[in-house]
Amino acid sequence: MILELDCGNSFIKWRVIHAAQGAVVAGGIVDSDQALVAAVMALPEAPKRCRLVSVRSEEETAGLSALLAQHFGLNVVVAQPAKEVCGVRNGYEDYQRLGLDRWLALLGGYHLAGGACLVMDFGTAAKADFVSADGEHLGGFICPGMPLMRSQLRTHTRRIRYDDASAERALSSLAPGRSTVEAVERGCVHMLQGFVRSQLEYAQGLWGDDFTVLLTGGDALLVQEAAPQARVVPDLVFVGLAMACPLD
Numbered sequence: 001m002i003l004e005l006d007c008g009n010s011f012i013k014w015r016v017i018h019a020a021q022g023a024v025v026a027g028g029i030v031d032s033d034q035a036l037v038a039a040v041m042a043l044p045e046a047p048k049r050c051r052l053v054s055v056r057s058e059e060e061t062a063g064l065s066a067l068l069a070q071h072f073g074l075n076v077v078v079a080q081p082a083k084e085v086c087g088v089r090n091g092y093e094d095y096q097r098l099g100l101d102r103w104l105a106l107l108g109g110y111h112l113a114g115g116a117c118l119v120m121d122f123g124t125a126a127k128a129d130f131v132s133a134d135g136e137h138l139g140g141f142i143c144p145g146m147p148l149m150r151s152q153l154r155t156h157t158r159r160i161r162y163d164d165a166s167a168e169r170a171l172s173s174l175a176p177g178r179s180t181v182e183a184v185e186r187g188c189v190h191m192l193q194g195f196v197r198s199q200l201e202y203a204q205g206l207w208g209d210d211f212t213v214l215l216t217g218g219d220a221l222l223v224q225e226a227a228p229q230a231r232v233v234p235d236l237v238f239v240g241l242a243m244a245c246p247l248d
């Protein structure tokens with residue numbers, strides 16, 4: 001069993017795969033290192049190996065690795081920046097600066113697409129990355145995602161206040177809002193969908209219709225209607241993690 005972790009800005013996504021077949025046997029989302037330890041403790045079989053990607057600080061990532069070593073005796077393999085992996089070339093001027101979640105998502109995207117692709121990830125931040133048919137990463141874009149947009153509005157205005165349950169209800173439609181919660185929640189979704197449409201236009205300008213669109217991240221489904229041709233791949237970062245950190 002292999003424990004795989006995607007340590008994002010707000011949550012840790014974890015899963016356990018069978019080493020030989022690669023089948024997913026367990027998984028979840030937690031909001032702290034302690035909650036992760038508890039989830040792994042509760043597994044029927046302890047994982048023997050572990051690989052992770054993190055966009056957190058070196059200290060936080062080292063702290064999590066140490067915790068996993070202490071509790072489970074795991075020797076954690078941590079994804080590192082690279083100029084090239086599996087025929088994909090990092091497009092940043094300084095390859096070490098490219099967020100590792102983006103790098104792994106685009107590695108996974110290129111692998112699944114087998115050609116030119118546009119990879120978009122909707123988490124705390126929204127990101128888009130472009131990879132050409134020959135594996136050249138052309139760069140990408142970073143914007144605030146749904147959680148950041150809504151919290152900016154809540155924080156910097158006096159009269160925008162609502163709870164999470166009404167936020168969820170508000171997203172049953174994208175019609176013009178008739179309450180604050182509907183106006184904000186739907187407005188932010190329209191921002192993200194507009195972002196998606198402009199990335200699609202850019203990709204069409206580059207490659208015509210000859211490219212694959214991949215969506216991932218916790219809020220991927222909110223933008224799906226703006227990219228009907230897209231493949232939604234919730235585990236895309238893990239596809240890239242296996243490519244960047246083979247364990248044998």
Ligand SMILES: Nc1ncnc2c1ncn2[C@@H]1O[C@H](COP(=O)(O)OP(=O)(O)OP(=O)(O)O)[C@@H](O)[C@H]1O
Nearest residue numbers: 008009010011029122123124125146147217218219
């Ligand atoms: N089961 C879930 N648990 C937590 N968040 C979820 C879940 N399903 C959807 N979401 C939404 O996904 C978003 C967080 O996405 P994700 O987990 O990809 O973020 P992250 O990894 O912390 O951020 P980033 O990828 O930008 O580092 C939140 O807006 C949240 O509401």
Ligand SMILES: CC(C)(CO)[C@@H](O)C(=O)NCCC(=O)O
Nearest residue numbers: 055097098099100101102125142
């Ligand atoms: C943009 C985020 C925060 C999204 O998780 C992450 O990919 C990151 O920290 N990136 C480093 C900056 C960059 O990618 O240019």
Ligand SMILES: [K+]
Nearest residue numbers: 008009101123
């Ligand atoms: K992430």
